[in-house]
Amino acid sequence: MERLFDLRFVIGAFFSIAGILLLVYGFSEGAAVNKWCGGIFILFGLLMVALSYFKEVRDVNAEEAADRVLH
Numbered sequence: 001m002e003r004l005f006d007l008r009f010v011i012g013a014f015f016s017i018a019g020i021l022l023l024v025y026g027f028s029e030g031a032a033v034n035k036w037c038g039g040i041f042i043l044f045g046l047l048m049v050a051l052s053y054f055k056e057v058r059d060v061n062a063e064e065a066a067d068r069v070l071h
Contacts, residue, residue, distance in 0.1 A: 012048030015041045 022038030025031050 006052045008048045009052040012045045012050075012052065014045070015048065016045030019043075019045055 019038045019041030022033055022041060023035060026033040026035040026038055
């Protein structure tokens with residue numbers, strides 16, 4: 001539940017879902033949707049989700065480093 005409060009995760013999830021919808025609709029017959037845009041949306045969404053996961057690793061490392069300095 002805590003991840004839903006991280007804006008990077010929410011933005012990433014939105015762009016990933018929107019990109020998947022664009023790609024699926026773009027490959028359906030007769031659709032004039034830009035497939036490149038859907039692909040870029042997916043890449044951007046995955047980047048944002050990855051950044052939300054890497055943030056936690058950096059926070060833990062920063063807390064451990066602060067503990068070592070204080071003790």
